Amino acid sequence: xxxxxxxRIKGMLESLGLGEATAPEEADVVVFNTCTIREKPDxxxxxxxxxxxxxxxxxxxxVVAVGGCYAEAQRERIFQLYPFVDVAFGPGSIPHLGDWIAxxxxxxxxxxxxxxxxxxxxxxxxxxRRFQAWVQVSxxxxxxxxxxxxxxxxxxxxxxxxxxxxxxxxxxxxxxxxEITLLGQNVNSWGRDLxxxxxxxxxxxxxxxxxxxxxxxxxxxxxxxxxxxxxVVAAMRECASVCEHVHLPAQSGxxxxxxxMRRTYDRSRYLQLVDTLRDAVPDLALGTDLIVGFPGxxxxxxxxxxxxxxEVRFDSAFTFIYSPRAGTEAASLPNPVPEAVKHxxxxxxxxxxxxxxxxxxxxxxxxxxxVLVEGPSRTDAALLRGRTRRNTTVNFAGPxxxxxxxxxLIEESTSTTLRGRVATLVAV
Ligand code: SAM
Ligand code: SF4
Numbered sequence: 001x002x003x004x005x006x007x008r009i010k011g012m013l014e015s016l017g018l019g020e021a022t023a024p025e026e027a028d029v030v031v032f033n034t035c036t037i038r039e040k041p042d043x044x045x046x047x048x049x050x051x052x053x054x055x056x057x058x059x060x061x062x063v064v065a066v067g068g069c070y071a072e073a074q075r076e077r078i079f080q081l082y083p084f085v086d087v088a089f090g091p092g093s094i095p096h097l098g099d100w101i102a103x104x105x106x107x108x109x110x111x112x113x114x115x116x117x118x119x120x121x122x123x124x125x126x127x128x129r130r131f132q133a134w135v136q137v138s139x140x141x142x143x144x145x146x147x148x149x150x151x152x153x154x155x156x157x158x159x160x161x162x163x164x165x166x167x168x169x170x171x172x173x174x175x176x177x178x179e180i181t182l183l184g185q186n187v188n189s190w191g192r193d194l195x196x197x198x199x200x201x202x203x204x205x206x207x208x209x210x211x212x213x214x215x216x217x218x219x220x221x222x223x224x225x226x227x228x229x230x231x232v233v234a235a236m237r238e239c240a241s242v243c244e245h246v247h248l249p250a251q252s253g254x255x256x257x258x259x260x261m262r263r264t265y266d267r268s269r270y271l272q273l274v275d276t277l278r279d280a281v282p283d284l285a286l287g288t289d290l291i292v293g294f295p296g297x298x299x300x301x302x303x304x305x306x307x308x309x310x311e312v313r314f315d316s317a318f319t320f321i322y323s324p325r326a327g328t329e330a331a332s333l334p335n336p337v338p339e340a341v342k343h344x345x346x347x348x349x350x351x352x353x354x355x356x357x358x359x360x361x362x363x364x365x366x367x368x369x370x371v372l373v374e375g376p377s378r379t380d381a382a383l384l385r386g387r388t389r390r391n392t393t394v395n396f397a398g399p400x401x402x403x404x405x406x407x408x409l410i411e412e413s414t415s416t417t418l419r420g421r422v423a424t425l426v427a428v
Pocket of ligand 2: 141149
């Protein structure tokens with residue numbers, strides 16, 4: 001979502017006539033788009049802002065803007081903490097940024113925070129990739145996961161109207177985009193808050209996007225396990241362009257911890273859902289998010305997370321050490337897990353995740369996979385890079401250009417990537 005917001009911020013600045021500077025020292029306006037999901041991004045921002053403050057002392061006319069979730073979380077304090085910041089804006093205020101910067105930032109007084117009333121989706125966009133695009137379908141989140149700062153900084157869930165979403169998908173496809181990723185904090189609860197005459201659900205949205213000519217791949221992120229209802233699963237099964245990949249955050253394998261996290265499902269419901277999805281979509285790739293060291297997590301709870309990973313055999317997983325966020329319910333829970341234990345647990349979890357991902361990828365060797373070409377390989381200039389429908393990066397040899405869909409014979413694998421060569425060109 002942050003990457004998408006950054007594309008909008010960039011597009012908006014371009015529409016004001018501001019191009020990208022080659023280095024921060026050259027810039028008239030420096031914008032930080034921040035994340036505050038864990039403490040680490042906050043710490044990194046402090047270092048970046050230190051540099052920006054030093055630059056600003058040399059060039060007082062430079063405008064420094066801080067946007068995103070950190071700015072929203074610190075809205076009462078940010079100008080005290082960093083007095084040289086001219087403009088601060090939360091994720092719901094991106095549409096105001098242009099006005100504030102065009103008005104001269106500091107010269108007209110400090111930019112203030114708006115409410116979450118606007119869809120940044122309606123703004124101009126600077127897409128980083130020509131053939132793939134994000135399409136925001138909702139903003140905010142109505143869940144109350146005990147560890148999570150998102151509801152506080154991104155507000156209540158608001159669904160975008162279906163007509164607008166399909167119109168954007170159509171415009172993107174007409175401009176050459178072949179793969180769209182529908183985006184929402186809780187993407188599959190989309191539609192519930194729409195007016196009664198518009199009320200619909202996420203499965204219908206998948207079908208409507210599938211019907212857009214030129215859209216050949218549809219992804220979505222992140223779905224919540226509690227909102228994977230039958231119509232969504234049926235749409236995944238029946239829509240040719242919906243990719244065989246689901247990122248399904250589990251967070252923990254222990255029902256006791258899931259309860260304390262307020263995830264509203266337990267281990268067995270999660271496992272049932274995995275079975276339902278795998279029955280409906282053959283060859284489905286599954287990714288997940290996992291947190292270790294949530295307050296009160298015992299060795300047995302952690303073992304349950306390891307055994308969930310072993311049972312599901314995820315294709316990929318983002319693994320996080322629990323990071324207390326001020327104002328969240330979990331921040332005041334007793335029994336914090338010692339830092340050393342959190343790190344040990346993370347290490348053994350990562351080791352297991354990688355071992356299983358390597359085995360899952362090794363199963364692809366010898367198969368032919370459809371790959372959307374993204375450009376040259378990052379590790380070997382003689383190769384191309386692309387992604388399979390199951391969302392695995394492939395480095396491969398063969399005649400193709402970015403935007404092509406090619407069939408690639410997989411010859412080698414690691415825990416995160418595949419390697420191969422073009423078998424045939426599918427379509428240009
Ligand atoms: N909405 C999505 C969901 O429900 O799964 C993801 C939202 S969050 C931006 C992405 C991931 O960050 C979460 O799935 C969770 O694993 C992790 N996360 C959120 N808050 C965290 C915290 N306080 N400490 C560690 N990890 C956290
Ligand atoms: Fe955070 Fe996702 Fe839970 Fe919403 S559903 S509170 S975004 S983890």
